[in-house]
Amino acid sequence: MNQSDATLRIELQFSGGMELLFDNQKTIHAKVPASFPLDTSVEDRHAATIRDLISWTASNLLKERPELFIGTDGSVRSGILVLVNGADWELEGELEYELEDRDEIVFISTLHGG
Amino acid sequence: MPGATDIKPTKPLKNPCNLCQSVRAILKRPKTGQQLCKECFFHVFETEIHNTIVDNKLFNKGDRVAIGASGGKDSTVLAYVMKLLNDRYSYELDLVLLSIDEGITGYRDDSLETVKRNRDQYQIPLLIVSYKDLYGWSMDDIVKEIGRKNNCTFCGVFRRQALDRGAIMLNVDHIVTGHNADDIAETVLMNILRGDLPRLQRCTSIITNDTSEDSSGIETSKILRSKPFKYTYEKEIVMYAYFKKLDYFSTECIYSPNAYRGHARVFLKDLEAVRRTAIVDIIHSGEALSASVQANESTKLPTMANCTRCGYISSNELCKACLLLEGLNKGLPQLGIGHTTKIRRMHEASNLASGLSSPASLSSAVADGSAGEKVKVVTHIKDLGQLETMPTLDSMK
Numbered sequence: 280m281n282q283s284d285a286t287l288r289i290e291l292q293f294s295g296g297m298e299l300l301f302d303n304q305k306t307i308h309a310k311v312p313a314s315f316p317l318d319t320s321v322e323d324r325h326a327a328t329i330r331d332l333i334s335w336t337a338s339n340l341l342k343e344r345p346e347l348f349i350g351t352d353g354s355v356r357s358g359i360l361v362l363v364n365g366a367d368w369e370l371e372g373e374l375e376y377e378l379e380d381r382d383e384i385v386f387i388s389t390l391h392g393g
Numbered sequence: 394m395p396g397a398t399d400i401k402p403t404k405p406l407k408n409p410c411n412l413c414q415s416v417r418a419i420l421k422r423p424k425t426g427q428q429l430c431k432e433c434f435f436h437v438f439e440t441e442i443h444n445t446i447v448d449n450k451l452f453n454k455g456d457r458v459a460i461g462a463s464g465g466k467d468s469t470v471l472a473y474v475m476k477l478l479n480d481r482y483s484y485e486l487d488l489v490l491l492s493i494d495e496g497i498t499g500y501r502d503d504s505l506e507t508v509k510r511n512r513d514q515y516q517i518p519l520l521i522v523s524y525k526d527l528y529g530w531s532m533d534d535i536v537k538e539i540g541r542k543n544n545c546t547f548c549g550v551f552r553r554q555a556l557d558r559g560a561i562m563l564n565v566d567h568i569v570t571g572h573n574a575d576d577i578a579e580t581v582l583m584n585i586l587r588g589d590l591p592r593l594q595r596c597t598s599i600i601t602n603d604t605s606e607d608s609s610g611i612e613t614s615k616i617l618r619s620k621p622f623k624y625t626y627e628k629e630i631v632m633y634a635y636f637k638k639l640d641y642f643s644t645e646c647i648y649s650p651n652a653y654r655g656h657a658r659v660f661l662k663d664l665e666a667v668r669r670t671a672i673v674d675i676i677h678s679g680e681a682l683s684a685s686v687q688a689n690e691s692t693k694l695p696t697m698a699n700c701t702r703c704g705y706i707s708s709n710e711l712c713k714a715c716l717l718l719e720g721l722n723k724g725l726p727q728l729g730i731g732h733t734t735k736i737r738r739m740h741e742a743s744n745l746a747s748g749l750s751s752p753a754s755l756s757s758a759v760a761d762g763s764a765g766e767k768v769k770v771v772t773h774i775k776d777l778g779q780l781e782t783m784p785t786l787d788s789m790k
Contacts, residue, residue, distance in 0.1 A: 295466070295631065296643040357662030360631060367632070369421040370408050370428055389631045390658075391465065391645045 285313035287327060287380045291336065295388035297359065302342050311335055311378065329361070330354070330374040332384065348386075358390040412437070419636070423626045423669060431636050438633050442621055443478050449599050451619045452484055452567065459491040459565040460517070461556055464507030467571030467622060469641040470630050475569065475621070476515050491559045491568070493552050494523035496531020497647065504642040514640070522559040524551055528718055536648055538721060543730050545652045547717055554705065554714045560616050572620040575627040578672045579657045581679035586657070594686040597679040599623045626672065 291307045298305045314324035315331045330353055337345045350356035354374055361368040362385040363376055378384075408418040410430035418428035422437075429437065445451075452458065460475055462468040472490060479486050492508045495501050505521065512519040525531045528551060536544050560568050577597060584593040595601065600619040622630065634641055649655065664671040699705065700712035702719075711719065713729060720728030 294635070294643070296645070299644070351663075357659065357666060360628060362635075366408070366417070366419040367421050367428075370418055385635075387631055387635060388643065389466070389627050391643045 286310040287313050287378050287382070289332065289378060290381070290383045291340075292383065292385040293387075294385070295360075296391050297348075297386045297388045300341055300344060300348055307340060309336070309340065313378075327378045328374060329363070329368065329376045329378065329384070332378060333374075355386065356390075358388065360387040360389060361385065362387070420629075420632055423628050423665075424673065426669070434629075435633070435637070438625070438629055439474060439477060439481075442474055442625060443482060445599070445624055446478070446484075446621055449619075451569075451600060451621065452486055454485040455487070456567050457487040457489070457563070457565040458567045458569060459489050459520075459556075459560050459563055461568055461570040462490040462492045462508045462511065462519070463571075464492070464504030464511070464642040465571070466631055466634055466641045466643060467573055467576075467627075469507070469511055469639055470634050471569065471571040471622065472511055472515055472517060473637070473639055476517060488517050489563050489565065490517050490519040491556065491563060491565075492519060492521045493555045493559070494521055494525075495548055495552065496524050496533050498533055500644060500647050501532075503644070507640060507642040510640055520559055520563055522555050522562070524555065527551075527555055527558060528714070530718070530721060532648065535721065541648060544648050545654075546730060547721075548648075550713050550717055554712070557616060565616065567617045567619065569619055569621055571622055571630075573622040573625050573627050573630055574672050574676060575658075575661065577620070577623060577679070578675040579654055579661055581675050581682075582657045582661060583654060585682075587653075590686050593679070594683045597676060597683050623676075624673070 287310070289309045289311045291309055293301055293305055293307075301307065311327060311332060312335070313327055315327055315335075317323045317325055333349060333355060334353060337349050341348055346356070348356060348359070350359075355361060361373075362383075363371045364383050365385075368376060406415075406417060408428055410416050410418045410433050411427045412429060412433040416430035416432070419431050420434050421428050422434075458475070460468065460472050462472055472488075475486075475488060478484065479488060490508060490512055492505060494505060508519060508521075511517070523531070525534075530538075532544065532548055535547050539547070556568055580596045581593065584590075584596060600617060633639075661671065661675075668674075698707060698710070700707040700715055701710050702715040703712065705712045705714070707713075709716075716729040719725075720730075
């Protein structure tokens with residue numbers, strides 16, 4: 280089996296209004312590629328990170344308005360919180376965190392009235 | 394040590410909580426950069442709000458307090474925390490929920506269902522007051538009439554008065570709202586960007602008392618308003634709600650995408666990404682500016698009267714809400730917004746045509762506009778008496 284076929288089972292959860300961008304689904308069980316090509320060479324690949332997950336999600340799952348999900352530099356839009364297995368992604372390396380099988384990633388939007 | 398050699402070496406705890414060291418951290422606090430576990434986070438979050446309440450002497454024992462509740466993240470957490478602290482620290486407050494129905498289909502009707510659930514979950518009584526009942530206009534009606542611009546101005550003025558009226562109906566001493574640190578920093582930025590000095594002077598106050606007047610000319614008679622979340626970060630409010638599994642409603646108001654505040658919010662979030670302390674720094678600057686504006690502004694206290702239409706306390710003959718309603722009902726939706734002399738003249742003309750004499754203060758109330766300048770600009774000379782009181786070149790030497 281070609282290494283680039285390996286996938287990871289990632290549970291994505293959306294709340295705080297984020298679910299509206301994903302057809303109102305609060306949970307999506309995604310199969311995300313385990314590795315992504317390097318920018319510099321298509322031959323070489325690196326292990327999937329959250330940065331990859333974000334762009335993969337936007338390309339494959341997002342139903343509308345990518346600008347409400349993706350912000351600058353391939354990160355999430357400012358005002359969207361990310362949790363990795365129940366913890367603040369700031370404790371896990373943010374965009375550089377490497378995904379593992381069965382990880383639970385939560386996207387919470389704070390961009391609405393209180 | 395007995396059994397020491399039997400203990401298998403365990404993996405070091407990943408990201409231990411900075412406070413208790415014994416459990417994995419789940420949050421990095423924006424305020425302090427500390428990493429905290431769930432229980433320590435709850436404790437710190439709740440205790441800081443308690444300290445804010447106590448240090449600023451927000452309440453007296455036995456006060457009847459209305460919690461402005463929209464069903465959104467801030468007010469839901471506020472209701473939960475107010476009840477928790479009231480019980481834990483024996484504030485002996487009599488708590489009620491007060492909700493405003495602006496009449497926005499697909500937004501407010503859904504969030505009100507959340508407030509009703511909160512009423513049941515937290516066992517706090519609820520009163521809902523609607524724009525339609527109070528003013529005869531729902532926001533849906535207003536937006537149909539005036540379009541998508543300036544609707545937030547209407548909503549803000551009407552909501553303020555609606556909260557006061559609801560508070561009077563409930564016979565409360567105090568209203569608390571869920572404005573958080575991010576909101577206040579946004580407001581400081583907005584007021585600086587718009588040159589709104591009166592609002593800038595007031596917007597960082599944690600408690601507004603009965604002798605203050607806001608730019609809409611409405612004085613809240615003896616009902617205090619405060620913001621227990623003034624120093625609480627929005628991120629922490631959301632995380633608290635998430636980990637406590639609190640039920641809240643989360644959609645952007647359908648009429649708000651063009652609101653000015655949206656721009657300030659995006660700007661602030663981007664600033665925060667570069668400099669973690671941006672929010673608390675801006676609030677700090679806002680507080681310093683407030684003192685500065687207060688010292689420089691030569692304002693005389695306006696005399697309090699009652700609105701000639703609705704009886705509400707106002708420094709002008711018509712309170713701002715009535716002024717806006719006048720505009721809506723006469724098909725002059727720009728009345729009360731900005732300084733449009735053309736609209737004022739049309740309004741004067743229509744009043745004259747229908748035989749109504751326009752109250753002298755109306756033109757100056759309109760000239761105050763939404764910026765709420767205290768200087769009354771005399772734009773129409775109504776009678777010779779006014780000429781006598783106008784400054785002359787000699788008097789200005």
